[in-house]
Amino acid sequence: MYFEYGAQETEYLARKDKRLGAAIEQIGHIDRAVDGDLFSSVVHQIVGQQISTKAQETIWQRMQQTLGTVDASHILAAGVPELQKLGITYRKAEYITDFARKVQSGECRIEEIWQMPDEEVIRVLSSLKGIGVWTAEMILLFCMQRPDVLSYDDLAIQRGLRMLYHHRKIDRRLFEKYRRRYSPYGSVASLYLWAIAGGAIPGMRDYAPAKPGSKNRKPSELHGGAAMLYTGYYHSPLGRLLLAADEIGLTGLWFERQRYFAQGLAPVHQDAETAILAQTRRWLDLYFSGSVPDFTPPLHPIGSDFRQEVWALLLQIPYGKTTTYGALANQLAEKHGQRRMSAQAVGGAVGHNAISIIIPCHRVVGADGSLTGYAGGLDTKARLLAGEGVPIAENPPRIRPDM
Numbered sequence: 001m002y003f004e005y006g007a008q009e010t011e012y013l014a015r016k017d018k019r020l021g022a023a024i025e026q027i028g029h030i031d032r033a034v035d036g037d038l039f040s041s042v043v044h045q046i047v048g049q050q051i052s053t054k055a056q057e058t059i060w061q062r063m064q065q066t067l068g069t070v071d072a073s074h075i076l077a078a079g080v081p082e083l084q085k086l087g088i089t090y091r092k093a094e095y096i097t098d099f100a101r102k103v104q105s106g107e108c109r110i111e112e113i114w115q116m117p118d119e120e121v122i123r124v125l126s127s128l129k130g131i132g133v134w135t136a137e138m139i140l141l142f143c144m145q146r147p148d149v150l151s152y153d154d155l156a157i158q159r160g161l162r163m164l165y166h167h168r169k170i171d172r173r174l175f176e177k178y179r180r181r182y183s184p185y186g187s188v189a190s191l192y193l194w195a196i197a198g199g200a201i202p203g204m205r206d207y208a209p210a211k212p213g214s215k216n217r218k219p220s221e222l223h224g225g226a227a228m229l230y231t232g233y234y235h236s237p238l239g240r241l242l243l244a245a246d247e248i249g250l251t252g253l254w255f256e257r258q259r260y261f262a263q264g265l266a267p268v269h270q271d272a273e274t275a276i277l278a279q280t281r282r283w284l285d286l287y288f289s290g291s292v293p294d295f296t297p298p299l300h301p302i303g304s305d306f307r308q309e310v311w312a313l314l315l316q317i318p319y320g321k322t323t324t325y326g327a328l329a330n331q332l333a334e335k336h337g338q339r340r341m342s343a344q345a346v347g348g349a350v351g352h353n354a355i356s357i358i359i360p361c362h363r364v365v366g367a368d369g370s371l372t373g374y375a376g377g378l379d380t381k382a383r384l385l386a387g388e389g390v391p392i393a394e395n396p397p398r399i400r401p402d403m
Contacts, residue, residue, distance in 0.1 A: 001034055002034060003141070005188045013185055016182065017181055019164055020182075020192065023201060027196075030191045034145055037070075039071055043070055046130045046131070047059050047092065048060075049230075066078070072103040075097060083096060083097070089278040090278060091130075091277070095128075095273060098128070098129050099128055118140055118146055118148070132153075133153060134154060134271070137149055137153075137154075141190065146187060147186070148183050148186040150178070150182060150186035150190050152172065154190075156194050156198070157197070158175075159197040159208075160193030161174075161175070161178060161193060163197065163207070164204070229244055230246070231244045231245075232271060238383055238384070239256055240255075241255060241356075242256065249297070249298035250276055250277075250358070251355070254376075258377065276297055288387070296315075299355060301359065306349060307349040307352060310349035314350065314360055314361055315360070317360055320388040320389045325344075325367075329343040332346065351374075362380075362381045362384045362385060363390075371385075
């Protein structure tokens with residue numbers, strides 16, 4: 001079964017927008033498969049988060065073969081361990097079983113969702129664990145076949161708009177202009193923008209400006225470009241943490257309201273669970289329970305060569321131990337065969353560490369033992385160290401955290 005559209009939609013879009021009309025003419029009709037079962041569509045979307053389409057379909061076929069029917073009763077009968085054996089993460093298995101429980105208990109009524117307007121569908125679906133706004137929008141389009149879905153959070157849609165209209169950037173105001181122009185057939189426009197972004201029209205290029213320092217970097221490192229960045233939250237004893245990861249590793253872990261909060265995080269990112277974010281949550285669960293994690297999730301900090309060197313040294317500081325900015329500077333100086341290295345420069349690199357706790361910048365203190373230079377706040381730094389068993393004086397010397 002494919003998304004249904006025809007001459008009425010394409011002729012309307014061609015009248016409204018000559019460029020899009022020409023692209024539709026050149027590309028021709030697009031057959032895009034849809035799944036008319038809302039329950040299985042939600043499960044399918046959760047399975048496919050942060051994995052390739054090929055991997056998603058392999059796991060999906062395996063799930064269908066194992067369960068027979070992908071519905072709430074079969075999901076709950078299988079349970080989390082059996083679902084994991086199909087090749088999905090523990091967190092995804094939890095999300096899927098949580099959804100199944102809500103459907104079976106009547107807390108989530110599938111038949112009522114079909115009757116809701118688009119905005120209400122997005123609100124209800126995105127309240128489920130593992131479902132963000134973008135995923136809800138894809139369910140609207142590829143399951144419910146709603147006619148007017150154009151997702152601002154979809155990087156390929158933004159890329160298609162840049163390529164078709166020669167824009168360097170698509171901000172919310174510009175996006176809304178096109179959304180209004182395409183309405184009430186935004187879904188069909190989405191199909192063609194995805195095709196354009198995927199190279200369906202030879203010679204079209206992306207007009208997005210190159211990011212500073214991006215010349216020799218992999219596409220996955222360009223968080224404002226084609227690579228998707230995934231985010232989620234973790235509720236710790238010290239407050240809520242924002243997690244961010246690309247397909248390579250964890251790129252950010254920030255305390256809310258800290259200095260440099262979400263610095264470097266692209267404005268367009270998807271709220272979704274991934275294997276990397278799941279590993280990070282497991283690491284944090286162990287850490288905050290008082291255990292020493294016996295693994296490190298994949299890390300992908302973005303920064304200059306100098307900062308990368310400093311962060312690598314931070315990873316060598318053992319749990320429950322501290323070092324000083326001066327000691328780190330001496331290590332770097334010795335490595336490079338220099339007489340000395342600026343402790344202040346090292347402090348700047350430590351302060352701009354975007355992956356708090358796991359890259360343990362909280363274990364760096366002043367030469368006199370002062371708690372200084374922690375973006376998450378000095379009280380947070382003291383509590384982290386205390387949790388690791390580091391003796392903290394009742395009134396330790398404190399310096400303004402300006403590094």
